[in-house]
Amino acid sequence: MRATPEDVFVTSGFQQALDLVARVVLAPGDIVAVEDPGYPPPTMLFRSLRMRVVGVPVDEEGIVVAAIPAGTTLVYVTPSHQFPLGMSMSLPRRRQLLDWADRTGAVIVEDDYDSEFRYAGRPLEPLQSIDESWRVLYVGSFSKTMLPTLRLGFVVAPPSLFPALRKAKLVTDWYTAKPMQDALAQFIAEGQFARHIRRMRRIYEDRHQLLVSILESRFGDVLEPIPSMAGMHVAATLRPEVELTDREIARRARRAGVDLHMPISSFAVTEPPRRGLVFGYGAIPIEHIPDGLLRLHDCCLNARDDT
């Protein structure tokens, strides 16, 4: 990251960072581009503010920059760990996105979520740190690293945007609860936050590896995992031979008491939905993973036998 403390604007979580940026940067009717499939809350926010939201396809390198519509004012991306598919944006794609923003004058909102939990490979630098011209607003939160109930986040923004951000924050909710900010600042200053991240990275990595190894060894007939080296979830696409929709599989699994996945199609924005499953392991004890997955696999087979 390329930021001084003066560049960091504290917010009540990621969602508010995005709301403030939207209030400051956008006007009703503006075109906003999001990854498709993508994280739903930003799309809900932009639509509630009367923006025109366009889903842009993603491939194995990230958002397809050439498919971003002309006239786009802002693009929202998750480069470290695409939500929900899980790959990270390649370096060439990052440069292409920055060039596009430089050329068009658009703003990039970089949601670097899950970058703290990386299990292999060298992390790519955030877009924000290779951006020469402050086209990138970097948003982050402590909801994944600590607790969502803290409602603490931030946006790294250029000095020119601070007066407008301050005014937007003032009319929205004045400021973020001071006792929460003080408690987190102390937790960080004492080194406890860094220790917590190291400890949780090991715990999540164990879950990640077990989950992926079972998907690879036991689900070859129905699922193809998407390579992912970070975060708290893994996605896998349905093989073409599977005749059920991902929503049907999710529904059947839930009836069988398995709840560690969501259908990828539920994250479609404006593109045709893809079929697949997202496995979240942020809150599941590792010993529950094998049994849940075996029951899920049975569901898929039974389902196929039903047809």
Added chain:
Amino acid sequence: MRATPEDVFVTSGFQQALDLVARVVLAPGDIVAVEDPGYPPPTMLFRSLRMRVVGVPVDEEGIVVAAIPAGTTLVYVTPSHQFPLGMSMSLPRRRQLLDWADRTGAVIVEDDYDSEFRYAGRPLEPLQSIDESWRVLYVGSFSKTMLPTLRLGFVVAPPSLFPALRKAKLVTDWYTAKPMQDALAQFIAEGQFARHIRRMRRIYEDRHQLLVSILESRFGDVLEPIPSMAGMHVAATLRPEVELTDREIARRARRAGVDLHMPISSFAVTEPPRRGLVFGYGAIPIEHIPDGLLRLHDCCLNARDDT
């Protein structure tokens, strides 16, 4: 108050309650009426959301209902203790405002701030409790009774508005920090909040009475206090004989190290400004009040000698 726990929607302070209500009830270009002079942050919010804000004059009974423009969608009022003038809205005026809202279909936002600190007379019932048809949204906060840094507030709203409020809160910042809500809930449940209010009411009442008695006994030549029985501030209008503006007096006083007042003209919205001073005593130890006021009076006299 006429409200069950299910009618109370928790927010991050008063300002956010108003922002959520605005998102749910208003569309860009709507006419919003506010008291004039009035509390500035709501006007800032409504303007930032592209509403047309109209200041409506207030007299000794409160907002002049007959002066609310046709086509108004929402009116924001402070019936317990008008900000900044300090009088409370009379019962006939309250009924007139409710009748107007019933007739026009407009929404009334009732900011009942300072109603906890009442020093004389029987409190009038909130608009919300005499409203038969859910035209009133009652907003409150713990910023004055406890601490602004908590950022805890609420809106009492009809069940029909809850789904939209929930969605607005979700896209805005998901929810309000849970540890803060839990701490306050415990503080209330243990009876400490009620004890705190009783203790602070005595402290504020002593300051209120001392301040008013000095204004009445020593400022008769320059100021006319506006009767006020509640809250943490008292307002007084400049007598016609005073030739200075209230801003000039405030500036001179500040130079003399006196900072317990603000000019009333700074709270004008769209009406011609009134001249006067607002004396806030929420944060001033009682023993500092007499000396500050004597120095302020000198400022006024010197000022008049200057002309």
